[in-house]
Amino acid sequence: MNAFFALVQREVRLATRVGGGGGMAVFFFLIVLSIVPFGIGPDLNLLTRIAPGMLWVALLLSALLTLDRLFQADQEDGTLDLLVLAPQPLELTVLAKAVSHWLTTGLPLVIAAPILGLMLNLPLDGMLPLMGAMLIGSPALSLLGAVGAALSVGVRRGGLLISLLVLPFYVPVLIFGVSASRAALVAVPGDLGGQSLALLGAVSLASLVVGPVGGAAALRVAVK
Amino acid sequence: MAWSIHTYANPTRFMNFSAIVLPYVWALAGAGIGIGLYLSFFVAPPDYQQGDSVRIMFVHVPSAWLSQFGYGIMVVSSIVALIFRHPLADVAAKSAAPIGAVFTFLALVAGGLWGKPMWGTYWVWDARTTSTLVLLFIYLGYMALWAMIEDPNRAARVAAVLAIVGAVNLPIIRFSVDWWNTLHQPASVFRLDGPTIHSSLLWPLFVVALGFTFFFIGVLMVRMRAEILRRKVRTLQMQQAAA
Numbered sequence: 001m002n003a004f005f006a007l008v009q010r011e012v013r014l015a016t017r018v019g020g021g022g023g024m025a026v027f028f029f030l031i032v033l034s035i036v037p038f039g040i041g042p043d044l045n046l047l048t049r050i051a052p053g054m055l056w057v058a059l060l061l062s063a064l065l066t067l068d069r070l071f072q073a074d075q076e077d078g079t080l081d082l083l084v085l086a087p088q089p090l091e092l093t094v095l096a097k098a099v100s101h102w103l104t105t106g107l108p109l110v111i112a113a114p115i116l117g118l119m120l121n122l123p124l125d126g127m128l129p130l131m132g133a134m135l136i137g138s139p140a141l142s143l144l145g146a147v148g149a150a151l152s153v154g155v156r157r158g159g160l161l162i163s164l165l166v167l168p169f170y171v172p173v174l175i176f177g178v179s180a181s182r183a184a185l186v187a188v189p190g191d192l193g194g195q196s197l198a199l200l201g202a203v204s205l206a207s208l209v210v211g212p213v214g215g216a217a218a219l220r221v222a223v224k
Numbered sequence: 225m226a227w228s229i230h231t232y233a234n235p236t237r238f239m240n241f242s243a244i245v246l247p248y249v250w251a252l253a254g255a256g257i258g259i260g261l262y263l264s265f266f267v268a269p270p271d272y273q274q275g276d277s278v279r280i281m282f283v284h285v286p287s288a289w290l291s292q293f294g295y296g297i298m299v300v301s302s303i304v305a306l307i308f309r310h311p312l313a314d315v316a317a318k319s320a321a322p323i324g325a326v327f328t329f330l331a332l333v334a335g336g337l338w339g340k341p342m343w344g345t346y347w348v349w350d351a352r353t354t355s356t357l358v359l360l361f362i363y364l365g366y367m368a369l370w371a372m373i374e375d376p377n378r379a380a381r382v383a384a385v386l387a388i389v390g391a392v393n394l395p396i397i398r399f400s401v402d403w404w405n406t407l408h409q410p411a412s413v414f415r416l417d418g419p420t421i422h423s424s425l426l427w428p429l430f431v432v433a434l435g436f437t438f439f440f441i442g443v444l445m446v447r448m449r450a451e452i453l454r455r456k457v458r459t460l461q462m463q464q465a466a467a
Contacts, residue, residue, distance in 0.1 A: 155372045168362050171358055172399075203400075210392055214388075
């Protein structure tokens with residue numbers, strides 16, 4: 001477990017110091033969402049309606065942006081070989097990588113989301129459900145993304161490949177996430193908000209299994 | 225020698241076996257598709273509500289079945305490839321992917337052409353359409369992975385992991401899309417004309433589906449043979465380069 005925390009600490013430190021590019025994802029998130037009103041016009045009512053969906057789509061894209069360096073940088077300088085040879089299970093290593101990806105990408109984006117929500121005219125009572133749903137759903141993005149990153153280690157132009165591999169798997173997160181965020185805005189019959197939040201949690205928990213196991217299997221192939 | 229899964233997992237034996245079997249597979253495919261299409265175009269009655277456009281079903285439904293059949297083959301071969309390291313299993317998985325992708329595409333196109341007269345639009349974000357589209361994307365991602373890794377042995381194992389992860393996720397995606405669709409639009413709008421299909425339409429459908437399946441198997445064998453030969457050429461070239 002010590003190795004796990006040491007690895008998380010190392011990743012977070014690398015991301016936040018010079019050259020780590022830790023703030024890139026948040027900046028990208030901001031830019032993408034600022035582009036939206038230019039594309040569809042500044043109609044505030046329309047923006048309110050599409051705000052939860054746009055925020056979620058931008059969240060997926062921003063999470064993808066930093067995934068290609070997850071294992072690639074370690075592979076280039078040889079750290080990955082050491083991590084694979086290390087005594088702790090490789091699944092735990094992948095989990096540590098996913099956790100640190102979430103800490104440096106998912107969490108800042110969730111914190112930034114309400115501010116961007118304001119720009120898209122998202123009503124104030126919609127903020128908390130949105131943040132809650134993003135908090136529950138975004139770990140799934142990092143965990144599933146880790147599988148994609150592990151699959152494309154050592155591939156030239158791996159970043160492009162990751163988006164092809166991972167985006168289809170993000171569909172459930174997007175569906176349940178948007179539905180949970182929207183429930184507070186639109187009156188829907190029944191308790192759909194709670195239901196979709198529970199399903200979103202289920203997807204995150206399933207990714208907690210699929211991510212480390214699948215990622216470790218892919219890494220073992222890549223390093224051999 | 226006792227017969228086991230290993231008997232045909234030997235590439236040389238597979239080459240001999242497939243050379244003998246292929247003509248029969250083609251004959252069955254030709255007969256199935258020929259007779260099936262004749263039945264579906266000339267014998268099957270037009271639907272009482274949909275008229276002649278119901279005949280698109282005879283291409284659409286078998287393609288949709290085979291799109292999932294193809295993924296099934298990929299997953300089973302990938303599991304065998306990862307666990308037993310059979311040289312043929314990853315050849316089978318790699319060869320099945322483009323065929324499955326083409327049938328998925330065909331199912332979507334035929335569905336679109338059927339949708340235009342029936343629903344009034346080529347594309348609907350209906351649960352089944354959407355999950356078939358996601359399946360197509362997963363096929364394409366799988367093929368892209370194969371195309372981007374040079375060493376076939378490494379590509380085989382990485383792609384196998386992707387196929388299996390995909391198999392775990394497909395039911396989740398399928399469920400989420402179903403849930404999403406029923407949330408937004410009642411199924412009654414996009415329901416086909418009746419829950420049951422009359423047997424006069426069902427029989428031609430099965431014959432076409434059988435023909436399509438044999439066609440799938442035939443193309444799969446040809447692609448596997450080509451892949452085995454390609455790897456032989458690669459090995460020879462590498463030996464030559466090393467000498």
